[in-house]
Amino acid sequence: MVPxxxxxxxxxxxxxxGVAGFLIKRNIITIFMSIELMLxxxxxxxxxxxxxxxxxxxxxxxxxxxxVAAAEAAVGFAIIIAxxxxxxxxxxxxxxxxxx
Amino acid sequence: MTxxxxxxxxxxxxxxxxxxxxxxxxxNKMVSAVALASxxxxxAWALLAAIRLLGMPADQLxxxxxxxxxxxxxxxxxxxxxxxDHLSMIMMLVVTGVGFLIHVxxxxxxxxxxxxxxxxxxxxxxxxxxxxxxxxxNYLLMFVGWEGVGLASYLLIGFFFLRDxxxxxxxxxxxxxxxxxxxxxxxxxxxxxxxxxLQYTDIFHKVAEFSPGxxxxxxxxxxxxxxxxxxxTGKSAQIPLYVWLPDAMEGPTPVSALIHAATMxxxxxxxxxxxxxxxxxxxxALAVVAIIGCLTSFFAxxxxxxxTDIKRVLAYSTVSQLGYMFLACxxxxxxAGIFHLMTHAFFKALLFLGAGSAIHAVGGEQDMxxxxxxxxxAPYTFWTMLIxxxxxxxxxxxxxxxxxxEILWQAFSSPHGHWAFWLLGITTAFMxxxxxxRLLFMTFFNEYRGPVAAQHTSHxxxxxxxxxxxxxxxxxxxxxxxxxxxxxxxxGGHGEPHESPWAMVVPLVLLAVLSVIGGYVGVPKAxxxxxxxxxxxxxxxxxxxxxxxxxxxxxxxxxxxQSQAAEDSSLELTLTGVSVAVAFAGLGLAWLLYVxxxxxxxxxANSLGGLYTAVLNKYYVDEIYGxxxxxxxxxxxxxxxxxGIDATLIDGSVNSGAQGVREIGDSLRxxxxxxxxxxxxxxxxxxxxxxxYMVWMGTR
Amino acid sequence: xxxxxxxxxxAALCVGGAINLLVQRHPINSALSxxxxxxxxxxxxxxxxxxxxxxxxIIIYAGAVMVLFIFxxxxxxxxxxxxxxxxxxxxxxxxxxxxxxxxxxxxxLATRYPGPGSVIIGQLHGTAPGMGxxxxxxxxxxxxxxxxxxxxxIMGAVVLARRGSD
Numbered sequence: 023m024v025p026x027x028x029x030x031x032x033x034x035x036x037x038x039x040g041v042a043g044f045l046i047k048r049n050i051i052t053i054f055m056s057i058e059l060m061l062x063x064x065x066x067x068x069x070x071x072x073x074x075x076x077x078x079x080x081x082x083x084x085x086x087x088x089x090v091a092a093a094e095a096a097v098g099f100a101i102i103i104a105x106x107x108x109x110x111x112x113x114x115x116x117x118x119x120x121x122x
Numbered sequence: 123m124t125x126x127x128x129x130x131x132x133x134x135x136x137x138x139x140x141x142x143x144x145x146x147x148x149x150n151k152m153v154s155a156v157a158l159a160s161x162x163x164x165x166a167w168a169l170l171a172a173i174r175l176l177g178m179p180a181d182q183l184x185x186x187x188x189x190x191x192x193x194x195x196x197x198x199x200x201x202x203x204x205x206x207d208h209l210s211m212i213m214m215l216v217v218t219g220v221g222f223l224i225h226v227x228x229x230x231x232x233x234x235x236x237x238x239x240x241x242x243x244x245x246x247x248x249x250x251x252x253x254x255x256x257x258x259x260n261y262l263l264m265f266v267g268w269e270g271v272g273l274a275s276y277l278l279i280g281f282f283f284l285r286d287x288x289x290x291x292x293x294x295x296x297x298x299x300x301x302x303x304x305x306x307x308x309x310x311x312x313x314x315x316x317x318x319x320l321q322y323t324d325i326f327h328k329v330a331e332f333s334p335g336x337x338x339x340x341x342x343x344x345x346x347x348x349x350x351x352x353x354x355t356g357k358s359a360q361i362p363l364y365v366w367l368p369d370a371m372e373g374p375t376p377v378s379a380l381i382h383a384a385t386m387x388x389x390x391x392x393x394x395x396x397x398x399x400x401x402x403x404x405x406x407a408l409a410v411v412a413i414i415g416c417l418t419s420f421f422a423x424x425x426x427x428x429x430t431d432i433k434r435v436l437a438y439s440t441v442s443q444l445g446y447m448f449l450a451c452x453x454x455x456x457x458a459g460i461f462h463l464m465t466h467a468f469f470k471a472l473l474f475l476g477a478g479s480a481i482h483a484v485g486g487e488q489d490m491x492x493x494x495x496x497x498x499x500a501p502y503t504f505w506t507m508l509i510x511x512x513x514x515x516x517x518x519x520x521x522x523x524x525x526x527x528e529i530l531w532q533a534f535s536s537p538h539g540h541w542a543f544w545l546l547g548i549t550t551a552f553m554x555x556x557x558x559x560r561l562l563f564m565t566f567f568n569e570y571r572g573p574v575a576a577q578h579t580s581h582x583x584x585x586x587x588x589x590x591x592x593x594x595x596x597x598x599x600x601x602x603x604x605x606x607x608x609x610x611x612x613x614g615g616h617g618e619p620h621e622s623p624w625a626m627v628v629p630l631v632l633l634a635v636l637s638v639i640g641g642y643v644g645v646p647k648a649x650x651x652x653x654x655x656x657x658x659x660x661x662x663x664x665x666x667x668x669x670x671x672x673x674x675x676x677x678x679x680x681x682x683x684q685s686q687a688a689e690d691s692s693l694e695l696t697l698t699g700v701s702v703a704v705a706f707a708g709l710g711l712a713w714l715l716y717v718x719x720x721x722x723x724x725x726x727a728n729s730l731g732g733l734y735t736a737v738l739n740k741y742y743v744d745e746i747y748g749x750x751x752x753x754x755x756x757x758x759x760x761x762x763x764x765x766g767i768d769a770t771l772i773d774g775s776v777n778s779g780a781q782g783v784r785e786i787g788d789s790l791r792x793x794x795x796x797x798x799x800x801x802x803x804x805x806x807x808x809x810x811x812x813x814x815y816m817v818w819m820g821t822r
Numbered sequence: 823x824x825x826x827x828x829x830x831x832x833a834a835l836c837v838g839g840a841i842n843l844l845v846q847r848h849p850i851n852s853a854l855s856x857x858x859x860x861x862x863x864x865x866x867x868x869x870x871x872x873x874x875x876x877x878x879x880i881i882i883y884a885g886a887v888m889v890l891f892i893f894x895x896x897x898x899x900x901x902x903x904x905x906x907x908x909x910x911x912x913x914x915x916x917x918x919x920x921x922x923x924x925x926x927x928x929x930x931l932a933t934r935y936p937g938p939g940s941v942i943i944g945q946l947h948g949t950a951p952g953m954g955x956x957x958x959x960x961x962x963x964x965x966x967x968x969x970x971x972x973x974x975x976i977m978g979a980v981v982l983a984r985r986g987s988d
Contacts, residue, residue, distance in 0.1 A: 029829075051853075072947075082957065
């Protein structure tokens with residue numbers, strides 16, 4: 023018997039790691055990976071609650087999150103490639119031309 | 123049957139409008155034709171209205187004509203109304219009649235000036251406002267005329283606006299008037315508050331519910347009367363607001379004659395006479411009026427003795443005579459005051475016009491020390507001025523004698539009168555006679571003391587004595603016709619002094635005739651006359667004898683009254699004799715000092731030393747006002763109101779508001795750093811706050 | 823008891839992978855850690871009885887998305903991260919925000935859900951037939967919309983990643 027809160031705490035920790043990576047890392051792709059990590063953490067939360075309450079709609083939501091994550095990943099990479107072509111760098115600190 | 127009184131003010135207004143808008147393109151003839159026609163038409167219509175009024179039965183008076191509603195606020199209504207009774211009839215005829223004569227005079231006098239059309243436009247505008255003032259049927263419309271004549275006076279005093287002194291004099295007149303108007307306005311507010319109306323008949327009915335003399339201390343009617351007096355002192359140049367009238371001599375001489383002698387300055391007297399119902403019920407107010415009038419006349423006469431500019435002497439003389447009128451009103455002898463107003467209009471206008479003629483004769487010089495001997499050069503001017511001087515001095519048989527004597531008698535004998543008033547009045551009469559004959563002798567007798575320029579080209583070479591602003595300015599004949607007005611009166615190349623053109627002489631003669639015969643409407647009972655004017659004005663202002671008889675005796679005791687009357691009559695004759703003697707004494711003294719032994723005045727002046735200098739400098743009143751009132755006011759306005767409040771506070775707060783917004787914008791701008799990681803930081807912080815909020819909501 | 827141990831093992835794998843993702847300098851290492859994390863998560867889903875979700879987690883996340891990540895890393899030849907000046911704001915605002923969020927969540931989860939929830943490992947729940955019924959009956963519209971979404975994403979990706987100027 024594993025209490026539900028353990029799963030939820032795990033999800034929180036994973037989410038925190040994702041946010042930390044989002045803040046700390048300098049490589050665009052790594053930042054992107056942190057975002058995916060956050061999405062995964064959220065998925066875990068959904069699945070946990072779905073299992074607790076025996077509600078299948080939780081799994082449906084997880085399904086949709088994954089679909090959207092995949093689409094987002096595709097478009098995001100396209101953007102990264104476009105930026106890389108013009109700026110020749112993957113360092114997010116160098117992509118700062120939009121400053122006021 | 124309507125008298126169509128509205129035509130009387132509107133005709134000059136139309137003349138003013140036509141000349142004002144189109145006069146620039148008219149020839150001088152056309153401008154004067156328009157101006158004279160409108161004034162003459164107004165006079166003719168006024169005469170017609172007066173004749174019809176005299177034919178009306180007594181119960182139809184006062185004749186009121188209402189045109190429309192001006193403003194309405196709850197129960198308070200003000201209408202455009204015109205009011206004709208015997209008082210306003212006299213005023214109306216004086217204004218239009220004397221005004222017309224002065225217009226005729228101006229055609230000759232201002233013929234060479236620039237801005238001809240402007241002058242006549244302003245003059246007609248003045249007539250319009252003055253007629254509105256005397257014909258109004260409520261205080262508010264009178265106030266419109268009151269303010270309007272102040273405006274016209276400002277425009278006309280500053281007619282030669284390129285001259286600093288003239289512009290400043292115009293401003294001074296307007297501001298001094300404004301101070302008085304403030305008092306008048308507060309009186310109007312009190313009237314509205316307590317009586318709910320500003321219409322004459324309504325107010326006088328309501329005031330009549332107070333019995334006469336009931337308020338001897340402070341009270342509503344006293345307050346109203348005193349505040350009205352403040353307005354009157356401003357308009358009629360009494361202490362303390364008389365300071366503008368001497369400076370107003372900067373304007374052209376016809377202006378001085380019309381506005382500052384015959385009509386505008388009498389508006390204050392008219393207002394007090396019109397409000398006699400209010401004044402008579404407050405003995406305090408009456409006393410204040412009498413004291414101010416008496417002191418002013420004495421004070422101004424002392425200054426008039428020392429002045430050397432011919433127009434200044436006449437200006438102080440005007441202030442002094444207005445003091446007499448106020449004295450008359452202050453002892454509740456209103457009809458005497460109005461009588462003197464009428465005769466004064468005649469002879470003072472004549473004096474000013476004659477002075478203008480004399481100035482014209484010597485080519486622009488106004489200092490009497492440089493005139494002299496004009497008797498033989500300008501005979502018409504001399505004879506008419508002689509008549510006017512005798513009238514003002516109170517020589518028996520002329521109009522001034524009857525009116526001034528009536529005032530002095532009432533000052534002595536009226537229930538509100540006092541022997542001190544009579545004493546000061548008689549002293550002032552002596553001084554009046556003295557300085558007026560001094561003016562006459564210095565100007566017309568002995569030999570001509572002015573420079574005689576032989577050639578046309580030497581205008582600039584003529585020494586212009588710089589006594590208080592003579593009517594000079596720089597000028598050559600190359601000045602184009604529409605140039606702003608300088609003063610073309612020193613056509614120095616005329617050589618000898620000369621008589622004025624017919625346009626100027628005819629009004630002089632007419633006014634001289636009026637100065638002689640104008641007094642015969644008011645011959646008192648003591649001299650076996652009917653005192654017609656007092657009876658004429660009796661419906662408007664109850665005579666004092668009637669009131670005194672009513673209150674003091676209570677009943678009819680014919681014998682007692684008759685002996686009383688006889689006693690009064692002999693006293694009156696005695697006092698009249700004293701004033702005649704005083705008038706001749708003044709004449710004699712002036713003859714002595716200015717014809718016989720002309721070295722004496724200088725010696726007397728030297729021996730009086732400081733006192734003489736003080737009087738010569740008008741007791742330094744202007745300087746005192748400047749230091750005590752105007753200086754601090756300007757300093758306060760500059761330092762506190764302008765720099766302190768306006769620049770620092772108001773501008774500062776608005777500017778700092780804008781500055782603050784700019785600074786906020788500046789600081790917020792730094793958030794858009796272009797650095798993606800800082801955006802990430804902001805997003806995280808915001809998300810944390812949202813989570814916190816939702817948790818808090820969920821756990822509540 | 824064994825359930826707990828299993829859970830703890832997989833949880834440790836997850837957390838370890840996540841921390842490794844943060845620590846590594848080269849993105850390829852981070853990518854591989856992320857693969858580990860997604861795989862462990864799939865196992866945890868199985869523990870919770872969600873076999874369908876576990877399956878699609880492996881197929882889509884670990885199988886497609888992560889492979890896409892690795893393709894891109896290789897394509898762009900991303901090297902190790904270099905040191906650049908970071909953003910003060912990120913550290914000043916982000917880290918406290920993170921800590922705030924984390925502690926709040928933990929507090930809530932720990933105190934508010936003591937409760938009866940516990941999972942019996944292996945009790946299958948989210949099986950394919952049930953999911954199919956939901957997907958194609960109750961949630962049909964969102965399902966079709968997501969297909970449109972994917973179509974758009976494909977078109978967007980193709981357009982964006984094209985070489986400019988033709």
